[in-house]
Structure formats: structure tokens, C-alpha cells
Amino acid sequence: MEQRRFSGKSHWYHETQARTCHADVQPLVPEAARVNDRFLLDLVVPDDVLHAHHAWLTVARHAGDHLLPDTVTPSRLATLTAYDRLSTALTVAQVSGVQRLCNHYAARLAPLPGPDSSRESNRRLAQITQYARQLASSPTLIDARARIQLAEVGLTDADRVTFNQIVGFIGFQARVIAVLQALNGQPARWLPGIDIQQDAPVERFAAAAPQWQPDIPLPAPGYLRPEQTQALAEAQRIEAMQPLAEGLVGDEAALSLLSALVEALYQGPDAALVALISARINGSSDCFARMTRAISDAALSDAVRNGERALLAWSHNHPRERVLIQAAQALTRSPDRFSAAHLQPVSDVDVTRDVLLRLLGLTALCGWLNRLKIGLGSAPSGQTAASSG
Structure with missing residues (x-):
């Protein structure tokens, strides 16, 4: 190569x-x-x-x-x-x-x-x-x-x-x-030929509560090694890891490390918001459904589901959430174009640097989780294609 x-x-x-x-x-x-x-x-x-x-x-x-x-x-x-x-x-x-x-x-x-x-x-x-x-x-x-x-x-x-x-x-x-x-204030260097990731079509989120299942064989509990059993138990304590844990336990070290990252980064009242934005862009309808249940504002979930115009209308009266959403969107869609200009508005709404970095780290991590859901399974055959992922 x-x-x-x-x-x-x-x-x-x-x-x-x-x-x-x-x-x-x-x-x-x-x-x-x-x-x-x-x-x-x-x-x-x-x-x-x-x-x-x-x-x-x-x-x-x-x-x-x-x-x-x-x-x-x-x-x-x-x-x-x-x-x-x-x-x-x-x-x-x-x-x-x-x-x-x-x-x-x-x-x-x-x-x-x-x-x-x-x-x-x-x-x-x-x-x-x-x-x-x-x-x-x-x-x-x-x-x-x-x-x-x-x-x-x-x-x-x-x-x-x-x-x-x-x-x-x-x-x-x-x-x-x-x-x-x-x-660090380094300028974003756009590379020719790199396109911005497009948001997933709204049809993927039409089902109210898609049920995701892995399409790889799951290990029988009696055949797990002790370290696998421990890694699985630790992962299943973390809500975001529960649907994935059994499918990932074959490599218990990778499962434990991913679980530790989720536990460390998924913190604070805005965590569900950036996770919702990531799932909407990447097209993981199961992650999206789980995050809508974690967000009390149904109007926000509907706005994210319905696309950019609806989200802009909702965020007009929510300046703090608006800048967090914009930063999460920019990072998810085009990391090569992410720059200091995306960080400054967040500091203007009294979000500390450490909280912001943790939220953006979670945004990046949610992209990992979204892709595991899409790459390793789908909704059961009885559900619509719109609910897959």
C-alpha cells in the first residue's frame, strides 16, 4: 500500500x-x-x-x-x-x-x-x-x-x-x-478534497424507540474467562455501555478501556445534549433514542431530530445551549476545520475551559460509540429500516 x-x-x-x-x-x-x-x-x-x-x-x-x-x-x-x-x-x-x-x-x-x-x-x-x-x-x-x-x-x-x-x-x-x-490558537488548515460530513437523514429517527441488537455472536456466560466476566460487569454498570458490552467482551482489555473513558467523560448536565447532537449527525438512532430519554426538554429533542432549521429556532431563546450545540456540531462534522473561533463563544456564556474540554472530549467519544452501534449491529428485522443503527 x-x-x-x-x-x-x-x-x-x-x-x-x-x-x-x-x-x-x-x-x-x-x-x-x-x-x-x-x-x-x-x-x-x-x-x-x-x-x-x-x-x-x-x-x-x-x-x-x-x-x-x-x-x-x-x-x-x-x-x-x-x-x-x-x-x-x-x-x-x-x-x-x-x-x-x-x-x-x-x-x-x-x-x-x-x-x-x-x-x-x-x-x-x-x-x-x-x-x-x-x-x-x-x-x-x-x-x-x-x-x-x-x-x-x-x-x-x-x-x-x-x-x-x-x-x-x-x-x-x-x-x-x-x-x-x-x-492553542493554532489556525485550522483545511485540506483540499476533505468534505464536511453531512447529517444523517431524518428518516433514521422516525421510530419512537428503536431497539438495537448486535449482529455478532454473543459469548455464552459460562465460557467467559474471569477477566472477561469482570470487564463485562464493570461495563454493564455504565448505562451508555450496556447495549454494547456483550458484543465487545471478546477483547476485554479494549472493553475496559472504553468503559473507563465513558465513565470519565460522561459527566455534567450538558453531557446528554452533546451526545444527542453526535448521534443525530452520525445516524445512530439507538443512541439518539437513549439520549432523548435523558433530556427533559422534549422540544429540544424534537428540534434536534427535525434538523438545522428547527434547532436554530429552538436555540434562539437558549444562548448557552446554542453555543454548545454549535461547537459539538462543528467538531463532529469537520474536525479539520475546528478552530479557536468555535471555542470563544462558549467562554462568553460562562462555561469554564475544563468543562468545555470535557464536553468536547465526550463529543469525540460519542462518535466512537455511534460508529460501534452502526458497525456491529442494527434494529431487529421486525422494525423499520429507519430505526437501524
Whole structure:
């Protein structure tokens, strides 16, 4: 999978066809692979910010190390290689448009040997790349057929869980970095060819209470290892993790880390609001339904469901919520364009910096949860297609 830079693009692309010669391929920014902090990628952040958010940032670092290790030993049940994982990470980084992220994963991917050049390997890599790009940029394109296609190219159930976790994690990482770059006052650098994510169609939210179910086999309780049983019990204590926990327990370490992030970030009276905005844009109708039950103002939920014009009308008399909504929307739709201009209005309505950073971190995390719901399951067959996800 050869990295190359197109004239006028200023960011990384990679081929989906395997290459046979690896020796001369070098990343554009080779030093980007050598960072001390693989989550923030050595971004300079004020010490007081790092101290205030140390707990969840530490969990995020561990999650990155677990999902994207330097070496991976594939097995019959877990076939994703280090190359597969980093290739997926680079694809999602490209979709996000955050240059620091693109440089890092391109630099880590470049020296790795790619798959052989057989038709089967190329088809598998092309399918993985397409799925990752769609889930990252337009989650509503992922449906049952897209999930079946992953199995058709050889991904196991365990692979699918890991694969969707990686897509979600990189989107989360991109948005956290975008927020901290904006906090530093760094200008947003728009990359040519990166489109703003479009909101999911309103039809997905027509059902009053969609019921989501995973479409991967759930482990029988008697076959869980003690550490899996513990991770599952801890996750099921957290409301936002309850529907996902059983499907993710095959990788108990990743489940525990995700649960810890949710527990650390899902705090405060505005948490449900930003989670609702994320679910509406990304198209996770189950997450949306759960958040509407957590919000007492039915008019707000209806406004978010009905789209931008209705939401603007509702927010006219709610200035504090309006600026939070606008910041969450901007971060969810286009992290590459998120800038200090999105942070300033929030400080004008008496939201502290630490509260804001936690809310935006939660916004980024909700995108991860939304994509897990869309990538790993749907509504039961008895419900309408509008309720899937």
C-alpha cells in the first residue's frame, strides 16, 4: 500500500493495491512516527490542562497502544495484522483531515510489509479500506450488506470488533487533537478534497424507540474467562455501555478501556445534549433514542431530530445551549476545520475551559460509540429500516 502525495493535495493518500517492493518507500515526515505520546502526538498542551484531564487522557493512550501495537501475531480467530490496523488508522486519519494524525500513521505504516499481491489479498484490503472510509466519513452508508462483505473477505467476528474499535478510536483521537490545537490558537488548515460530513437523514429517527441488537455472536456466560466476566460487569454498570458490552467482551482489555473513558467523560448536565447532537449527525438512532430519554426538554429533542432549521429556532431563546450545540456540531462534522473561533463563544456564556474540554472530549467519544452501534449491529428485522443503527 504505497503512500504518495498528489500535487496540490498536501496530505497523504494510500493505494488499496498491495505492492511487491517495500525497501525504498519512505513517509513524507518519517519523524512523525517517533513521538513520546502516541495519543496527542507530542502536541504542546498547557500543563494545567494536562493535569486537569490526566485521568481520561491516560486511558486514551492505553487504548491506542492496545488497538494499534507495533507488532501483532495473527491467529485463526484474529487475522488482522499490524499492517491492516495501521492502514485502517491512516484511512480514518485521512477522512478526518487532521494533518498531524495523517503524518503519524503514514510514518508508522510505511516500513511495514504489506500483504501479498494476490487477487484475494487486494480484494480484502480494498474492502477494508472502503468500509473504514465509509464508517468514518458517512456512517449511514454502513448497513447489513457492508458488514457481510467484511466476512466475505475473511474477517472473523473478533476482527470485526477490533476493526470497528480502531475506526472509532481514530475518529476520537482526531477530534481530541483538533480541540487541543484550537485551544492553542493554532489556525485550522483545511485540506483540499476533505468534505464536511453531512447529517444523517431524518428518516433514521422516525421510530419512537428503536431497539438495537448486535449482529455478532454473543459469548455464552459460562465460557467467559474471569477477566472477561469482570470487564463485562464493570461495563454493564455504565448505562451508555450496556447495549454494547456483550458484543465487545471478546477483547476485554479494549472493553475496559472504553468503559473507563465513558465513565470519565460522561459527566455534567450538558453531557446528554452533546451526545444527542453526535448521534443525530452520525445516524445512530439507538443512541439518539437513549439520549432523548435523558433530556427533559422534549422540544429540544424534537428540534434536534427535525434538523438545522428547527434547532436554530429552538436555540434562539437558549444562548448557552446554542453555543454548545454549535461547537459539538462543528467538531463532529469537520474536525479539520475546528478552530479557536468555535471555542470563544462558549467562554462568553460562562462555561469554564475544563468543562468545555470535557464536553468536547465526550463529543469525540460519542462518535466512537455511534460508529460501534452502526458497525456491529442494527434494529431487529421486525422494525423499520429507519430505526437501524
